Amino acid sequence: xxxxxxxxxxxxxxxxxTVKAVDDISFTxxxxxxxxxxxESGSGKSVTSLSIMGLLQKPGRIADGEIxxxxxxxxxxxxxxxxxxxxxxxxxxxxxxxxxxxxxxRIKDQIMENILAHRKxxxxxxxxxxxxxxDTVGIPSPAERANDYPHQMSGGMRQRVxxxxxxxxxxELLIADEPTTALDVTIQAQILELLYRMREKFHxxxxxxxxxxxxxxxxxxxxxxxxxxxxxxxxDVKSLFxxxxxxxxxxxxxxxxxxxxxxxxxxxxxKGMVPNPLRMPPGCPFSDRCDSCMERCxxxxxxxxxxxxxxxxxxxYDKDMExxxxxx
Amino acid sequence: xxxxxxxxxxxxxHFTVETSLLGKPVSVLKAVDGVSFSIDKGEAFGLVGExxxxxxxxxxxxxxxxxxxxxxxxxxxxxxxxxxEKQRRSYCKDIQMIFQDxxxxxxxxxxxxxxIAEPIIINHLLPKSEVEERVIYLLxxxxxxxxQRNRYPHEFSGGQRQRVGIARALAVEPxxxxxxxxxxxxxxxxxxxxxxxxxxxxxxxxxTYLFIAHSLNVVKHISDRVGVxxxxxxxxxxxxRELYxxxxxxxxxxxxxxIPIINPxxxxxxxxxxxxxxxxxxxxxxxxxxxxxxxxxxxxxxxAPVLKExxxxxxxxxxxx
Numbered sequence: 001x002x003x004x005x006x007x008x009x010x011x012x013x014x015x016x017x018t019v020k021a022v023d024d025i026s027f028t029x030x031x032x033x034x035x036x037x038x039x040e041s042g043s044g045k046s047v048t049s050l051s052i053m054g055l056l057q058k059p060g061r062i063a064d065g066e067i068x069x070x071x072x073x074x075x076x077x078x079x080x081x082x083x084x085x086x087x088x089x090x091x092x093x094x095x096x097x098x099x100x101x102x103x104x105x106r107i108k109d110q111i112m113e114n115i116l117a118h119r120k121x122x123x124x125x126x127x128x129x130x131x132x133x134x135d136t137v138g139i140p141s142p143a144e145r146a147n148d149y150p151h152q153m154s155g156g157m158r159q160r161v162x163x164x165x166x167x168x169x170x171x172e173l174l175i176a177d178e179p180t181t182a183l184d185v186t187i188q189a190q191i192l193e194l195l196y197r198m199r200e201k202f203h204x205x206x207x208x209x210x211x212x213x214x215x216x217x218x219x220x221x222x223x224x225x226x227x228x229x230x231x232x233x234x235x236d237v238k239s240l241f242x243x244x245x246x247x248x249x250x251x252x253x254x255x256x257x258x259x260x261x262x263x264x265x266x267x268x269x270x271k272g273m274v275p276n277p278l279r280m281p282p283g284c285p286f287s288d289r290c291d292s293c294m295e296r297c298x299x300x301x302x303x304x305x306x307x308x309x310x311x312x313x314x315x316x317y318d319k320d321m322e323x324x325x326x327x328x
Numbered sequence: 329x330x331x332x333x334x335x336x337x338x339x340x341x342h343f344t345v346e347t348s349l350l351g352k353p354v355s356v357l358k359a360v361d362g363v364s365f366s367i368d369k370g371e372a373f374g375l376v377g378e379x380x381x382x383x384x385x386x387x388x389x390x391x392x393x394x395x396x397x398x399x400x401x402x403x404x405x406x407x408x409x410x411x412x413e414k415q416r417r418s419y420c421k422d423i424q425m426i427f428q429d430x431x432x433x434x435x436x437x438x439x440x441x442x443x444i445a446e447p448i449i450i451n452h453l454l455p456k457s458e459v460e461e462r463v464i465y466l467l468x469x470x471x472x473x474x475x476q477r478n479r480y481p482h483e484f485s486g487g488q489r490q491r492v493g494i495a496r497a498l499a500v501e502p503x504x505x506x507x508x509x510x511x512x513x514x515x516x517x518x519x520x521x522x523x524x525x526x527x528x529x530x531x532x533x534x535x536t537y538l539f540i541a542h543s544l545n546v547v548k549h550i551s552d553r554v555g556v557x558x559x560x561x562x563x564x565x566x567x568x569r570e571l572y573x574x575x576x577x578x579x580x581x582x583x584x585x586x587i588p589i590i591n592p593x594x595x596x597x598x599x600x601x602x603x604x605x606x607x608x609x610x611x612x613x614x615x616x617x618x619x620x621x622x623x624x625x626x627x628x629x630x631x632a633p634v635l636k637e638x639x640x641x642x643x644x645x646x647x648x649x
Binding site: 040041140154155156157184185186187188189190192193211212213214215217218237238241242251252253255256257258259260266267268269270273274 | 378379485487488515516517518519520521523524527542543544545546548549572582583584585586587588589590591592593598600601603604605
């Protein structure tokens with residue numbers, strides 16, 4: 001086990017009240033595994049990754065929980081200690097390749113900065129390593145392009161530069177926050193293939209954060225589905241897509257137009273919209289949009305329970321309910 | 329034979345990027361470069377392509393937000409490009425647009441009731457006393473409640489704002505709606521709601537759509553025919569089933585193979601294109617796609633291919649055919 005997140009709760013204290021962006025979530029990532037977190041905007045998936053990296057901005061703060069990386073609790077570390085790990089053992093790729101690179105610094109300087117901060121090597125060696133990394137991520141003529149500024153590159157190239165920077169110290173865990181969302185499909189295919197190749201080469205684990213179920217199905221080993229800061233379902237990728245259990249996951253999968261679907265039927269819709277985080281419905285957060293909502297759902301929060309290695313948070317699968325379901 | 333609503337012939341839009349000291353254009357960006365197609369009445373014509381291929385520019389030319397550098401546009405048989413500005417404006421009512429970004433396309437200082445009423449008042453469609461009733465009717469059509477008309481755009485979610493944008497487009501009873509990436513800024517569960525709304529309105533009001541998107545599965549869901557654009561040119565046009573079952577142009581093949589499929593047990597052969605889309609300021613000579621094409625051969629670098637009808641209604645622009 002490489003990373004264990006236990007009972008993580010991240011809050012944002014606002015004037016109008018406290019928002020629990022991440023509410024008591026627990027998961028683990030093994031060495032070399034690709035774990036995907038999927039969810040819509042506001043589900044807390046990006047806040048989870050920022051909490052792990054210790055990059056939360058005020059008013060956000062980790063209210064509770066442990067984040068254990070190789071038996072060290074990241075949450076208890078000082079920023080100075082965290083800096084030794086960030087960019088070195090854990091690194092991150094951000095969603096916006098356009099805004100996450102420094103526009104006034106050459107890309108070689110940006111990548112070298114990270115290498116020199118973590119490795120005791122000369123500048124010359126760092127430059128050689130930078131060019132090698134740019135070559136690995138598939139930048140043509142890397143020695144010349146290393147002198148470019150970010151604005152001289154296309155979106156796909158910038159995402160490659162970010163990946164090169166993130167991988168420059170051979171991290172054991174890479175957090176990729178929507179790495180392909182801002183890119184075109186043909187470039188998306190290139191970047192996903194690159195992530196896969198890098199995983200094989202460096203045996204690193206990847207925490208892939210995305211809203212795109214297509215990307216999840218292509219890339220991930222295991223999937224966590226988040227809704228309103230809670231984990232609602234967790235399973236390996238095959239069983240999640242073969243037999244989704246939570247009504248939210250089922251609805252999401254059915255509401256995407258399928259490329260190999262020849263019928264012209266209407267799309268399935270999940271009714272309503274994500275509730276305001278300051279005015280959450282009591283009970284299950286999905287209850288007001290759910291087609292299978294029961295009375296109990298509007299009163300109490302279901303627990304995350306495990307059924308043959310497939311975890312789901314829904315009363316439909318409650319042990320006490322089994323008799324009733326069978327009776328139906 | 330279907331009735332043609334809009335026909336576009338050899339349409340181009342060039343932007344001058346740099347001029348010489350004497351004001352002569354030195355470098356020119358050909359955003360749309362010699363595009364021809366037609367849209368039948370009641371049809372949904374999908375237009376796909378990657379960012380920078382000129383699909384939005386093309387849409388904006390059709391709604392008269394840009395004037396074309398070259399080419400002709402016919403609407404119901406009338407040549408729009410031959411009209412003067414005043415005459416042209418009278419046709420704006422018939423061709424409306426829904427914009428990509430529901431956050432930026434609504435005036436934040438107007439209530440949504442005023443936003444929807446504005447095109448009705450400007451075009452003198454109804455006496456003032458009937459405007460409010462019409463606004464309420466339009467809000468109902470797009471699934472919003474009548475009391476919401478006094479609220480401001482910031483009080484709405486992305487999906488609801490997109491509904492306001494749709495109501496505004498419908499307000500002047502258009503014949504053609506240019507939908508420019510109407511769902512790409514929305515969450516998956518909201519996307520389905522808006523797509524279903526668009527199909528319902530199409531049959532209810534007998535609308536014709538030009539549906540611009542980069543997402544091939546969304547375009548497939550909503551369109552009858554699909555055109556594929558690359559660097560300002562249409563490289564393939566076909567009825568959607570034909571296009572998705574039997575893509576002919578190598579670019580279309582690569583695009584289709586790049587879509588992730590939602591079934592982890594089905595792994596498909598993927599064509600990974602090399603490199604990036606070249607700059608439209610200096611596109612490669614010959615076929616614009618030749619620098620990334622995996623089937624490139626002799627004539628591709630020398631001569632630009634032209635759009636040819638290979639089988640009935642299936643047009644492709646490639647030297648292989």
